[in-house]
Amino acid sequence: MDSLQDAIDSVNKAKKIASECIYRPKYHFLAPANWMNDPNGPIFYKGEYHLFYQHNPYDDNWGHIHWGHAKSKDLVHWKHLPIALVPSTKSGEEHCFSGSCVNNDGIPSILYTSIGPNKRPETGAEQWLALSEDDMMSWRKYSSNPIMTLKIHGNLDVREWRDPYVWREDDHWYMVLGGHIHNSEKGVVLLYKSSDLIHWTYLNPLCEGKNVDKKTRRNWECPNFFPLGNKYILIVSPHNKVVYSVGSYENYKFTPEEWNYLDHGYVFYAPMTMLDSKKRRLMWAWIRDGGEGGWNGCLTLPRVLTLGADNKLRFKPAPELQILRKECTHMEDIILSEEVSNLFNNIQTNSLEILLELEFIDAKSFKLQFFQPDENKKVDTIGIDIKKGKFWAGKEKGKIDFLNHEKRFLLHIFIDRSVIEVFLNYRECLTSRMYYSSETAKNLIFFIAEGKIKINYLDIWKIESIW
Numbered sequence: 001m002d003s004l005q006d007a008i009d010s011v012n013k014a015k016k017i018a019s020e021c022i023y024r025p026k027y028h029f030l031a032p033a034n035w036m037n038d039p040n041g042p043i044f045y046k047g048e049y050h051l052f053y054q055h056n057p058y059d060d061n062w063g064h065i066h067w068g069h070a071k072s073k074d075l076v077h078w079k080h081l082p083i084a085l086v087p088s089t090k091s092g093e094e095h096c097f098s099g100s101c102v103n104n105d106g107i108p109s110i111l112y113t114s115i116g117p118n119k120r121p122e123t124g125a126e127q128w129l130a131l132s133e134d135d136m137m138s139w140r141k142y143s144s145n146p147i148m149t150l151k152i153h154g155n156l157d158v159r160e161w162r163d164p165y166v167w168r169e170d171d172h173w174y175m176v177l178g179g180h181i182h183n184s185e186k187g188v189v190l191l192y193k194s195s196d197l198i199h200w201t202y203l204n205p206l207c208e209g210k211n212v213d214k215k216t217r218r219n220w221e222c223p224n225f226f227p228l229g230n231k232y233i234l235i236v237s238p239h240n241k242v243v244y245s246v247g248s249y250e251n252y253k254f255t256p257e258e259w260n261y262l263d264h265g266y267v268f269y270a271p272m273t274m275l276d277s278k279k280r281r282l283m284w285a286w287i288r289d290g291g292e293g294g295w296n297g298c299l300t301l302p303r304v305l306t307l308g309a310d311n312k313l314r315f316k317p318a319p320e321l322q323i324l325r326k327e328c329t330h331m332e333d334i335i336l337s338e339e340v341s342n343l344f345n346n347i348q349t350n351s352l353e354i355l356l357e358l359e360f361i362d363a364k365s366f367k368l369q370f371f372q373p374d375e376n377k378k379v380d381t382i383g384i385d386i387k388k389g390k391f392w393a394g395k396e397k398g399k400i401d402f403l404n405h406e407k408r409f410l411l412h413i414f415i416d417r418s419v420i421e422v423f424l425n426y427r428e429c430l431t432s433r434m435y436y437s438s439e440t441a442k443n444l445i446f447f448i449a450e451g452k453i454k455i456n457y458l459d460i461w462k463i464e465s466i467w
């Protein structure tokens with residue numbers, strides 16, 4: 001199980017089962033079959049977007065971690081490319097964990113965390129380099145790997161050391177890595193500097209988890225660190241909901257302000273960002289879980305990040321996605337009270353985009369139901385409760401301050417079979433999963449609690465597949 005050909009054969013075998021699964025998304029990026037998790041090393045190279053991802057070609061469970069690879073001209077339609085990184089089992093490598101891809105003066109270079117039977121993730125991770133000389137069609141591991149071991153920290157006992165995030169600044173390369181300091185119960189992001197991507201100097205901890213609540217400060221995976229507006233943003237994945245902080249960066253130290261959820265869903269994890277040729281900060285994250293076999297995991301739609309005047313992030317689905325819109329049903333200026341159904345008859349697809357602006361007149365909450373379950377079964381809804389300050393989609397939910405004092409809400413909802421992404425006023429995001437078939441997607445029902453709501457406008461588009 002250690003050649004590229006074995007991996008390709010195994011993926012090809014699983015494709016049929018994967019394609020028959022009714023829960024498998026049609027317009028979210030995913031591996032051709034079998035397991036995937038984190039997005040890795042997104043990069044804009046020679047006019048195309050390239051994405052890599054954590055991939056087990058052998059199974060729909062985590063294991064034998066390779067780097068899958070795909071590219072896109074328009075950020076919407078993706079073409080799968082040959083697997084980029086296969087674990088070098090002969091050199092004691094078992095998994096190629098997450099990392100970055102950068103263009104080093106024309107040479108595409110992947111920096112990633114190498115894990116092996118004798119290099120456990122907790123205590124023995126190493127940072128490795130791989131290079132491509134044929135425009136990323138194939139990759140060669142650097143002959144003198146590792147480029148960094150834990151020894152670089154001297155006496156500092158760093159655990160779970162992984163997930164390089166690399167950028168260029170002032171004629172140097174910089175890298176952050178995540179983990180925690182042994183016995184500290186604090187996640188940490190550490191900062192390094194290099195002139196050639198091979199020789200690295202450890203600078204200092206960029207940031208520690210002491211100001212974050214207990215649940216999210218223990219260990220930090222997949223750090224992303226970048227300037228936005230006149231601030232810096234640090235994102236970390238703490239084995240829990242993903243958090244970010246807007247803060248300042250000086251003398252190689254990041255001073256975080258408030259910590260906020262990047263997305264309120266637990267199924268959203270390990271996001272990765274990049275700057276594209278339009279200078280936009282784009283982000284993808286792994287959406288956990290699969291369906292009935294043959295596949296597991298996909299990515300969020302690309303989100304564009306900007307900074308609001310309140311020093312919090314704003315999130316918009318990349319506008320390029322609009323090319324997928326097909327038939328549209330439009331409505332406007334409708335007052336709703338109590339239950340309203342049959343607004344849309346016979347939707348009969350669960351590949352949809354919904355854009356909805358509503359105003360609370362005197363209602364306390366509203367929810368919408370899209371799928372019709374079998375009789376007596378509890379059904380998942382998407383909704384807002386302004387009294388409780390709650391926002392939910394299926395089993396995932398978030399508490400949101402501004403729900404208590406605002407009246408007008410914009411909901412931008414993407415339903416892609418079992419995957420749901422919700423943008424609320426482009427200020428908060430919620431990723432969720434709901435398992436229903438397209439036969440149950442017939443109607444949109446609104447339930448309004450105690451009072452009235454006005455729908456300013458509502459658009460529903462059917463969305464076509466990206467493959």
Ligand code: FRU
Pocket residue numbers: 037038054065097098113162163221222237269270
């Ligand atoms: C996050 C993560 C990373 C690691 C990778 C392994 O989901 O645990 O920290 O590099 O997945 O697949």
